[in-house]
Amino acid sequence: MTSAPRKFNRITPDQRKLALIEATLALVGEKGVQGATVRAIADRADVTQGLIRHHFSSKEELISAAYDHHMTTLTTLAQATVDPTADTARSRLAGFVRATLTPPVVDQRSLALWAAFLNRVQQDAAMRAIHQRTYMVFRDHLEGLIHAALTESNHPAPQDRTRRLAIACNAVLDGLWLEGGALPNLFTPDELSEIGLASVGALINIDLKQKAE
Template structure:
């Protein structure tokens, strides 16, 4: 009897899909969406061009899948960080913010990929919908962590606005950290993020983030590089 080879075949298909997504992301980050042609993607991934249609239906669908993976990855990395901390809500919020402001989330390639897609988003409703879904998913996780702080008298409407504000701070630091990684001392983005989010919420996240390596390790002259 011949062995059942389906698990290996399934793994190979998953690997090819990931290779196509990675190739698309790299090309868009390097040269914008126009650089991610069918031929260029297939060559970068080391597969035949026909596999793009086989796995994704079209190059546009592959492009959207690549963008979804980028934005979902940002939320996933923050959520993964929650498994390494205790139940204290301040610690959990601090861990989520910190994970959003260090590699691999803060990355020049990720910013380049995001920027490459940004100018085509309004012309592609499906891509815009993917962006909105990813944004709301991240913000909802953030709002849930804010709600868990249990501050008396803070209504849900206020927490929503706080989540929007905190998300904007994190986005701005992520963008600058990816574009100008040399402009920040090691751990500086995390410390600024925790201090800023804490100020918005009236909570000292720095005091509850002693488990985060970047806390308390500001080098002399921090900030002088900018």
């Protein structure tokens, strides 16, 4: 008995690659990186294995693309929820902190995916490069917001100090994000974001909660 031929939708190459990436992320979330085989990805995306190889030279390249997409999406979500026309630099920074520590950025699936990829990041140079680049995109954005808030408050800081503040604030946000994704029912609504605002504010000596509420 032969199986029915697959039906292929006519979509652009970029749309097809995105569909393959999304299928990969779904499998990684369910079964880990090892469970995201080329066969399983093809079945999930309803395509042939040959079509996957047409777009990606190897499973490793597809896994790397999926990780890049996941990490970039988290930063994009945090940035997209901040009003760029907010009247003060302090309120823009506060908005970014809030967005980083509330759904959809704080999410059990997002944390599960990050954790599933982590071992590969430590072992694979390409994955490590993606991790570094996406980390720097987030941290550089945070550093820019901190610099603007300090300048606005008449306490401008040299670049090296602003960089160190961004590293420290990023570490606080990462820790709260991890706890929020791992134990979402442990915290009251907005509790993590309120802690984040107080902690980042204390590090840079600016009251972020004043304009955020």
